Amino acid sequence: MLAGVTLAAATGLALGRGNRKLQIAASAVIGACNRLSEIRTPYGRDGADQMTAVITQYRALTALIPDQKVSDDLFLRAVNFQTALSYAVSGISKAFGSSWVQGHALPEILETEAYGRGPAAQILRRYPRFSRAVTVGTIVWEGSFPLIYLLPRKQASYALAAVKSFHVGVAATMELPRFVWGFFGSHGAVGHVLDTRGEPRTFEKAVLGTAGGVALASALIAREKRKVAEQRRLGPKGVMRLDGEIGAVEYVVNHPPGGPDRSRPVVVMECGLGQSLESWEWVAESLALDHTVVRYHRAGYGLTKSRASSGDILEAVLEEVGAKGEIVVVTHSIGSLSAASYVQDPRFAHRIGKLVVVDGTDPELLDADRSDRRRFGNFLQIQVHSLFAAVTGIYLWAPNGVERQAGYTPDTQFSHVQFAFAPRNVINSISEYAKVSTEGALDSLGAVAEVLVISSGEHAEQQQTFAKKIGAGIEVVHGSAHRSVIGYRHHAEKVEGAIRRFIHAK
């Protein structure tokens, strides 16, 4: 029924050229049907439906403005704005996609049943180089669409014609004809704005200014929150800063309630990639009931400005806190490779008899990931997204993986999240991931007298293999994920229990 009403209204719209009232009425009917059909099922819809909704619903809404000239002008400017935004967003988003930047996206899309069986797709598949060029070219032209408003009118028309041919090409290749109708319809609004250039365009300026203002406010609020978190670390949170020969190092020491117990080993905790020392909070808090627990930030993270190696930093911290006896090293994620760099170091080898690896990074898998262009590209993509979220402060308002996999007390959670989204820490993560040494890591880890691997449920299979490689025992915390294994209290209690049993085992 909705389709029938839409068809009737669309016919009216097509026949009502020059009849403003009829156009508005028909648009209102189509816009309403579009919305009702979306309410009925949001599945199977695409960008063409969205553009149709924008055009028809804006037309109906702006018709409420009494001044006809203002009404029509606003309608066209609003549609033009969405059109320009649609192309620019699409291009910029693709620039964040590893497979688009590397030129694989279109050839891979053309392999699918849904979008790769069109008549032109078969031709494109024969020319993979051309497909890759089109992939990268799409990012460029879509992202730079707004430049059309700087072109002379004639050249701007040519550019719009080129965009139209792109939509026809997409229809012929991916069998998506709806986009032709949806987007061709919006180009008239672009033409209106091109024709009225030079007039004051306060509406567009107001919209862009408001959006920019919101984004700027978000970025500034995020920056302030990160500053507060940093100041709180050195204040109420009890984090220490060591300013020695190797540069500034941020660390924290937790002693048992009765003071340091020299008869028990000191526990040293290594954080995961880009993770704060608070990430160990649940585990450290419990272990510190009868052990001295030392956590620190590696080179470049947090308030650690030192670029020294993990071994040098650890030596300085242990010296500072007066820890001279046996050490148990506990690592999370890529922290295992940091530990691998010093567990056989003559300064520590005789002191480290036990090592715990929580969801550790297998150096062979890391090597494979780093040498595979696509997998490294995927990693970079995630980090660039994090960086974008960090700079714009989006992480404050939107759900994110860091918060989802952490359930600390509110104060610790705040500090942990601000740390993970500090732009400097995100950049440092990329650098650490790219540079951390894997050479001899398996041998170093395996050479520690006793090693225990504690795996998240998410990576149980992978960690079984890793444990075998380094001759370690394994315990699995079922139901946990890579970060929640220490971020959720009920998982962290299991991790802490396993560490405690391992340390105290004779």
Add this chain to the structure above:
Amino acid sequence: MPSSRIRGAVGVLAVGAVATHLVSTVLQNTPDSYNQDLRQFTGGWPIPGWRFFAPNPGVQNVHLLVRDTKAGDAQPSPWRDVTPEVPHGWTQVIWNPASRGPKALFDAMQQLSVMSANQAGFTWVTQSVPYQLVFSASRASAAADAQALQFLLMNVFPSAPPERRMKPILTSEWIPLDSASEHKETAG
């Protein structure tokens, strides 16, 4: 005079609504996966997403497989691929309503994948709209005298190396067909 004031006020509201919608569209279309739901600021008015095929395009074929059991059968039937067939050719370049079926399946698969990535409980998954949608599609393919069915959503990546080509997304529970229909009726 009062009527012109009302018309003026309505006009101002319309300008405000369009401007709010545009600002929300800009803010919701940041190039990452941190999807905020800004509809709360537009009174539920949907905000378009313009990231076509980006940043990570769907490069998989979503397959729907179904098996069922009948009274007296010791074993369930073998899995059957019941993915909707879509015609291809020059006609579809001009008119292609059938493409909505695979897109709907893709959308449902994507939502179920997100739920799975967020470690949603299985009960929550089975009560979700995409699960019910896929169940409805599966049900049409079950044998007329089937007593229960199970569906499997499978991603097939044609451009991936053979060992990484197939990835199961979700295997449903066994769904009794009679009780499911009763449940559906009472829920509706």
